[in-house]
Amino acid sequence: MRIQTAAALVAISSLASTPFAMNTSNPDNNYSCRSDKHPNPVVMLHGLMSSALVGLNKLEKWLQDQDFCTFSLTYGISSLDPTIGGITPVAESAVEIEDFIKDVKRRTGASKIDLIGHSEGGFQALYVAKFGKIAQDLDKIVAIAPPTHGVHPVSISEYVDGLKALNELLAGLSYTAAGCGACFDLTEGGGGVTRLTDGKIVQPGNKVTIIASRTDEVLFPPETAFVHESGVTNIWVQDVCPKDTTQHVPEGYDMNIWNIALNALEGKPKRRFRCVASPPAYLGVPVHS
Structure with a gap:
């Protein structure tokens, strides 16, 4: 099965590089937002085959309720579906994200920007900081379950298949790994x-927090999310909330992870909070045995 899956991925790789550069800013972005309590605007980066309106949308609203000014976009849209992002090659999406961060900084007048990303969005947060020539504009980076050291082809294929099945069930949409x-x-x-991963990942002046779940079924093993460098705090959600069993997609909806992210943004890693039940397991994505 692994050989067949890898072969299938290679067979469609030519489609993956088809350019279709565009992104969509969240219409709810409020550039007049200012917060004395949290002066750094927070840019939210969704995951693979997602958008500004799903994945981190609940976390974004929750952070707004905590007096943060948040901004999001749908990056990496391809010709497959103009409503779904996180599809085009990482380097192409990174340019869109960099431009968006610069625009947020310019329009808000902020001196620094914080980033929160989930899955591919977490990877992109690390990537744009390293290659986007904007590291000096970034302060705190919170990466939730980033595939920092790569995902096995079978894992990512099963993840894409699960997204396809769930979206067909919920919205009549159809996505494949092609493109x-x-x-x-x-x-x-x-x-x-x-x-x-070629050389040092984290850039000087950036404070990075990586949050992962031991029960993540897409990152396998889950510790591949972590970066072992100075300036990085790696956190298992289970070390804070032992009964948390969240999987990859629900990590974006897990309130325990939200609170860990809040602690990172506020620079209060020791702040205690009440742990709650994990979100339901994601439909359609197999769990590794």
């Missing part, structure tokens, strides 16, 4: 992973 440049970039040995 998904990010899918290839984020696999073990993929172009994006190879470039990010």
Whole structure:
């Protein structure tokens, strides 16, 4: 099965590089927002085959309720579906994200920007800081379950299949791995992973927190999310909330992870909070045994 899956991914790789550069800013972005309590605007970066309106949308609203000014976009849209992002090659999406961060900084007048990303968005947060020439504009980076060191081709194929099944069930939409440049970039040995992990990942002045779950079924093993460098705090959600069993997609909806992210943004890693039940397991994505 693994050989067949890898072969299938290679067979469609030519489609993955088809350019279709565009992004969509969240219409709810409020550039007049200012917060004395949290002066750094927070840019939210969604995951693979997602958008500004799903994945981190609940976390974004929750952060707004905590007096943060948040901004999001749908990046990496391809010709497969103009409503779904996180599809084009990592380097192409990174340019869109960099431009968006610069625009947020310019329009808000902020001196620094914080980033929160989930899955591919977490990877992109690390990637744009390293290659986007904007590290000096960034302060705190919170990466939730980033595929930092790559995902096995079978894992990412099962993840894409699960997304396809769930979206067909919920919205009548259909997605495949064909044309998904990010899918290839984020696999073990993929172009994006190879470039990010070549040399030091974290840039001077950036404070990075990486949050992962031991029950993540897409990152396998889950510790491949972590970066072991100075300036990085790696956190298992289970070390804070032992009964948390969240999987990959629900990590973006897990309130325990939200609170860990809040602690990172506020620079209060020791702040205690009440742990709650994990979100339901994601439909359609097999769990590794």
